[in-house]
Amino acid sequence: MTLRRVNGVLLGLLAVAILIIVHRNLLNLSDFLDRENPDDGQILPFEAELSPGVRQMTERKRDEIPVLITATEDRLGAVIVAMNSVSRNSKANVVFTIVTLNDTVDHLKAWISKTTLKNVKYKIVIFQPELLNGKISKDPKMLEAAKPLTFARFYLPMYIPEVEKAIYLDDDVVVQGDIQELYEINLKPGHAAAFSDDCDSASAKGIVRGAGNQNNYMGFLDFKKEAIKKLRMKANTCSFNPGVIVANLTEWKNQNITQRLERWMERNSREDLYSNTLAESITTPPLLIVFYKRHSSINPMWHVRHLGITGAGNRYSPQYVRTAKLLHWNGHYKPWGRTSSFSDVWDQWFIPDPTGKFHPVRRHTD
Numbered sequence: 001m002t003l004r005r006v007n008g009v010l011l012g013l014l015a016v017a018i019l020i021i022v023h024r025n026l027l028n029l030s031d032f033l034d035r036e037n038p039d040d041g042q043i044l045p046f047e048a049e050l051s052p053g054v055r056q057m058t059e060r061k062r063d064e065i066p067v068l069i070t071a072t073e074d075r076l077g078a079v080i081v082a083m084n085s086v087s088r089n090s091k092a093n094v095v096f097t098i099v100t101l102n103d104t105v106d107h108l109k110a111w112i113s114k115t116t117l118k119n120v121k122y123k124i125v126i127f128q129p130e131l132l133n134g135k136i137s138k139d140p141k142m143l144e145a146a147k148p149l150t151f152a153r154f155y156l157p158m159y160i161p162e163v164e165k166a167i168y169l170d171d172d173v174v175v176q177g178d179i180q181e182l183y184e185i186n187l188k189p190g191h192a193a194a195f196s197d198d199c200d201s202a203s204a205k206g207i208v209r210g211a212g213n214q215n216n217y218m219g220f221l222d223f224k225k226e227a228i229k230k231l232r233m234k235a236n237t238c239s240f241n242p243g244v245i246v247a248n249l250t251e252w253k254n255q256n257i258t259q260r261l262e263r264w265m266e267r268n269s270r271e272d273l274y275s276n277t278l279a280e281s282i283t284t285p286p287l288l289i290v291f292y293k294r295h296s297s298i299n300p301m302w303h304v305r306h307l308g309i310t311g312a313g314n315r316y317s318p319q320y321v322r323t324a325k326l327l328h329w330n331g332h333y334k335p336w337g338r339t340s341s342f343s344d345v346w347d348q349w350f351i352p353d354p355t356g357k358f359h360p361v362r363r364h365t366d
Contacts, residue, residue, distance in 0.1 A: 064093045065183045066166040068159060070127075070149040071100040071108055077336050077350060077358045078171040080111060085175045085349040087120050092180040096122040097159050099152040101129075107355060114354040125159050127152055135265035136282065137272075150283045153242060154261045157249045164250045170243035172308065172334055174349055177301075177325030185246055187296040192251035194296035195240035195287075196303035215239055220285045221274050228273055233292050240295065242287050243328050244303045261286045301325045308333045312341040321345060336360040 067086060071079040083096055100108060105124055112118060129148040136151075152159070153168045160166050167183055169175075187194050198215035218235040221228050252258070264286040268274055274285035304324035306312050308331025321327065321342050329335050335346035337360075350360065 064095050064163075065090075065179060066095055066097060066160050066163045067169060067179065068097040068099065068152070068156060068166060069169045069171055070152045071098050071104055071171065072147070072149055073101075073104045073107065075171055075334075075336075076104065076107060076111065077353065077360060078334070079108070080115075080117065080351050080353075081336075081346060081349045082169055082171055082173050082175065083112075083117060083120060083122075084351055085173075086169075086179050087117070088349075089175055090178045090180055092178065092183070094121065094179060096120060097125055098122055099125045099127050099149060099159060101149070102126055107357060110355050111351075111353055111358075115351045117351065131155070132265075135262055135269060137269050151265075153245060153283075154258055154286075156245075156247050157253050157258065160249065164248065166247050166249055168242075168245040168247065170328065170330070172329040173243070174327045174346055175325070176322075176327065181325070182244075182246060182298070182302050185296070185298060185302075187246065187248050187251075190251065191294060191296045192248050192255055192257050193291060194246040194298050195242055195291070196244060196298045196300060196305070197238045197240050199238035217288060220281060220288055222272070225271060225273050227267060227271055231289065231292070233289075237292070239284070239288055240291075241303065241305055241328075241330065242284055243305065243330055244298060244326060246296075246298060257290060260290050264289050299325070303328060305330050307331070307335075307341050316341070318342075 069079055069082055079098065086094060086096075098108065105126070108124065112120070112122070127149055132148055132151060156166060156168060165183070167179065185194060216235065216239055217223075217233060217237045220239055221233075221235075223229065223235050264273075265282075268282065268285070274282065301323070302325045304316070304321070304326065305328035307316070307327055308329035310331075310333065312331075327342070327345065329340055329346070331340075332338075333340035335343035336350075347360070353359070
């Protein structure tokens with residue numbers, strides 16, 4: 001073999017060796033990046049457990065309707081009713097995301113798996129209360145309003161990161177219409193969410209005023225505070241109820257809605273911007289600020305509310321309640337607890353707890 005051929009062979013072997021080294025380094029770099037930057041840098045504040053119906057899914061199908069709802073141990077029967085009413089009144093491909101705390105998971109899974117709900121698609125998400133550190137007041141008077149799961153709606157894109165649109169429901173609802181109709185409402189360009197305005201019906205106005213609350217921004221925000229004054233919002237602007245939300249999650253993320261809501265929570269914890277207002281809510285005010293004149297509207301029949309407020313039964317006729325697409329028992333009187341209006345409608349969707357832990361309590365007054 002000539003010297004020229006030997007040199008050629010050696011150069012070839014050297015080139016192969018270099019390619020092997022480069023290839024290995026690229027693989028190691030890829031592994032390093034995967035470890036350092038999972039999910040494009042997004043650290044999800046929850047753990048998830050999927051039902052058999054969704055466990056094998058690698059990507060969400062276009063025809064799925066994501067519905068997020070929260071589940072607390074003392075109100076677990078409400079979640080069951082809401083899920084049952086949604087699934088039985090629609091042929092749509094609904095997938096529930098249930099946000100809860102660790103102490104409720106086993107009870108929730110048992111209730112679903114041992115009843116007719118075992119065929120629904122769902123995933124369970126564990127809420128991390130640490131998210132709220134420094135963002136809510138520690139005033140003992142506000143502990144009831146400051147329950148962690150009431151803020152789950154602020155973090156919608158974190159719980160369902162793979163979808164562009166989703167529905168949020170409070171647990172104290174009954175859905176009598178096809179949820180697909182609600183899902184398909186059109187949001188205006190640039191709007192991240194749609195809500196039901198508190199001025200959308202005469203009956204709603206009457207109930208709110210009769211209960212001592214208000215249906216405008218004045219009832220939720222302290223307009224004497226300098227931080228609120230600087231926003232130049234009109235105090236008589238119609239407020240909205242965030243118990244039902246249709247969200248464009250792409251816009252939500254693009255507009256940094258979650259971070260903006262958190263900033264107002266932090267400011268209120270320092271400056272008391274709305275904690276002592278007439279409505280006594282600390283969940284709605286940040287949403288009112290962030291979505292001021294930048295939200296779409298939901299058809300009033302898709303959010304007939306105030307059923308948990310004294311006197312609702314005198315203002316809504318049984319015929320009106322039957323034709324409503326969604327009923328909401330917001331207020332102090334829940335249909336599974338103290339006497340409330342139209343609790344018989346709620347009872348139609350209740351599935352008894354197979355563990356025997358939860359029982360609706362009917363406290364009738366003389």
